[in-house]
Amino acid sequence: MKIKNTNIIRLYVAISDGMAIAISTGLKDFVEQMKTIDSSIKSKxxxxxxxxxxxxxxxxxxxxxxxxxxxxxxxxxE
Incomplete structure (x- = not known):
């Protein structure tokens, strides 16, 4: 039996040449990481x-x- 974890997100960071960086991480940890990059992101x-x-x-x-x-x-x- 498979358990689906919906606290996982994928982030695409748009950069100037159209390439994308994909990051998968836990939502809470991800928000903490993003706060250091983008102060407009407030919370989970x-x-x-x-x-x-x-x-x-x-x-x-x-x-x-x-x-x-x-x-x-x-x-x-699994």
């Missing part, structure tokens, strides 16, 4: 509220203008 609740409604959403840092696409993925655990 910010992501939880978006992921209740959508499988992905866009975020733009208001200071740097850097755009992120956050996509919720399901990771199978």
């Amino acid at each position: 609740t910010y992501f939880d509220n978006h992921f209740k409604k959508h499988d992905f959403f866009y975020h733009q840092n208001p200071i740097t203008g850097k755009q992120y696409t956050f996509q919720k993925i399901e990771k199978d655990k």
Whole structure:
């Protein structure tokens, strides 16, 4: 039996040449990491509220203008 863990997200960081860096990590740890990069990301609740409604959403840092696409993925655990 596989258990789906929905606390895993994939982050695509948009960079100028169109390449994407994909990172998969636990949501809580990820939010802590992102806070050091983007001060406009406040809390885990910010992501939880978006992921209740959508499988992905866009975020733009208001200071740097850097755009992120956050996509919720399901990771199978055996």
